[in-house]
Amino acid sequence: MPNRKxxxxxxxAFFASVEQRxxxxxxxxxxxxxxxxxxGVVSTASYEARKFGVHSAMSIQVAKxxxxxxxxxxxxxxxxxxxxxxxHDIFREYTDLIEPISIDEAFLDVTxxxxxxxxAVDIAKEIKQKIKDRLHLTASAGVSYNKFLAKIxxxxxxxxxxxxxxxxxxxxxIEKLPIEDFWGVGRKTAEKMHFIGIFNGAxxxxxxxxxxxxxxxxxxxxxxxxARGIDDRAVEPYRERKSVGCEQTFAKDLDDHxxxxxELYHTVIELIERLRKSEFRGRTLTLKxxxxxxxQITRRTxxxxxxxxxxxxxxxxxxxxxxxxxxGKRIRLLGLSVSxxxxxxxxxxxxxxxxxxxxxxxx
Ligand code: TTP
Ligand code: MG
Numbered sequence: 001m002p003n004r005k006x007x008x009x010x011x012x013a014f015f016a017s018v019e020q021r022x023x024x025x026x027x028x029x030x031x032x033x034x035x036x037x038x039x040g041v042v043s044t045a046s047y048e049a050r051k052f053g054v055h056s057a058m059s060i061q062v063a064k065x066x067x068x069x070x071x072x073x074x075x076x077x078x079x080x081x082x083x084x085x086x087x088h089d090i091f092r093e094y095t096d097l098i099e100p101i102s103i104d105e106a107f108l109d110v111t112x113x114x115x116x117x118x119x120a121v122d123i124a125k126e127i128k129q130k131i132k133d134r135l136h137l138t139a140s141a142g143v144s145y146n147k148f149l150a151k152i153x154x155x156x157x158x159x160x161x162x163x164x165x166x167x168x169x170x171x172x173x174i175e176k177l178p179i180e181d182f183w184g185v186g187r188k189t190a191e192k193m194h195f196i197g198i199f200n201g202a203x204x205x206x207x208x209x210x211x212x213x214x215x216x217x218x219x220x221x222x223x224x225x226x227a228r229g230i231d232d233r234a235v236e237p238y239r240e241r242k243s244v245g246c247e248q249t250f251a252k253d254l255d256d257h258x259x260x261x262x263e264l265y266h267t268v269i270e271l272i273e274r275l276r277k278s279e280f281r282g283r284t285l286t287l288k289x290x291x292x293x294x295x296q297i298t299r300r301t302x303x304x305x306x307x308x309x310x311x312x313x314x315x316x317x318x319x320x321x322x323x324x325x326x327x328g329k330r331i332r333l334l335g336l337s338v339s340x341x342x343x344x345x346x347x348x349x350x351x352x353x354x355x356x357x358x359x360x361x362x363x
Contacts, residue, residue, distance in 0.1 A: 004145055005120035006107060006109055006146055007142070007143050008107050008150035008151045009108065010104060011137060012139060012140055013050075014103065015033040015043050016044050016045060016046040016049075017137050018080055018083055019031060019033060022079070026046075030070050031072070032049055032060065032073070033045075033072075035072075036060055036072040036074075040072075042054060042055065054066055054070065087104075087131060088106070090127055090131060094113045094123050095108050095112070097235050107150065107235045108235065140158045140162070141153075142162075143164040147183075147231055151183050170229035175205065178199065179199055182204075182223065192216070196215060204223060207224070207227075209224040244275050246274055246335065247288060248333065249332060250334075253332050255330040264317055267334050271336045275338060281341060282307060283302055283305070284301070284339045285300070285317065286299070286337045287320040289334060290332045292329065292331070301316055306342060
């Protein structure tokens with residue numbers, strides 16, 4: 001996919017800037033967001049504090065020693081999420097091809113865009129301006145023909161930066177780039193690179209693909225391509241997860257009540273494990289039963305609490321099972337899922353009915 005138009009946007013000192021916006025007394029001051037406790041950690045620091053060496057993931061106590069006037073501000077995650085949504089609303093004015101990387105960072109593919117703007121840099125300028133005007137915050141943007149270069153470009157002139165890497169300038173730019181600044185090169189990889197004599201893009205360019213794969217495995221090919229300004233990965237829009245579930249088909253169909261309860265219990269445990277891994281939070285539990293004749297039913301209930309633990313999922317699962325009349329049919333498959341994500345529920349507060357039981361049969 002050569003020569004796409006990619007923008008990478010990264011908010012500047014995000015949590016700290018939101019706190020400074022909310023409280024004018026903090027503006028222009030060295031602040032760190034985090035808990036002022038013995039084991040507190042800096043989430044992020046304002047650029048004023050960074051001058052003293054304060055940075056993300058540092059101990060709050062160490063940060064206070066480095067920067068004696070440092071003001072520690074507790075975080076307000078819900079507010080940051082709200083601002084993040086507002087930033088995305090601005091992005092969506094231009095394209096729906098948006099890939100969020102974190103709460104304050106995203107790639108936009110504006111090769112085709114809603115205003116038919118020719119130059120990606122003009123879109124980047126407009127986005128930065130709208131973030132300033134509407135949200136009173138600054139962002140840095142990088143523009144190039146792939147994700148790797150757009151990401152590097154956005155970091156190049158931070159804060160409030162805008163930098164373009166044109167296709168014909170990419171090679172000379174990469175050659176001068178310190179290896180630590182390559183996307184995906186963390187401390188450990190940088191050490192390995194140094195060990196094999198690579199400190200910058202020009203030296204990386206002299207390395208064979210075979211050698212890089214020997215040292216770094218699959219990532220070796222990625223670094224090999226990066227050195228040549230190649231990154232074919234598409235901007236992949238995030239698709240919101242609507243539910244988390246699990247189901248099991250039994251080796252032998254179940255007809256015994258005790259067996260059914262035991263298998264239901266196992267399904268609940270598996271569901272909880274998946275909920276934990278995915279961090280999905282929902283309030284509707286759905287039970288699915290498939291019989292040996294392949295007919296299928298579902299029963300669904302919505303709780304007023306978030307379904308995340310055994311103590312609230314197991315009784316609901318049992319009560320759903322209790323609603324079902326199996327009519328002597330044997331059970332081939334049991335499934336449980338949690339849906340109705342917390343965010344959706346917030347949106348539909350008016351329709352919210354506590355402990356509502358819904359029935360839905362499939363044929
Ligand atoms: P970053 O974009 O890495 O940092 P930043 O926005 O604070 O600063 P800048 O982009 O200007 O360099 O992270 C975005 C937010 O994520 C950050 O404001 C706080 C949070 N965060 C943590 O909570 N812990 C961390 O270790 C990091 C890196 C970020
Ligand atoms: Mg940021």
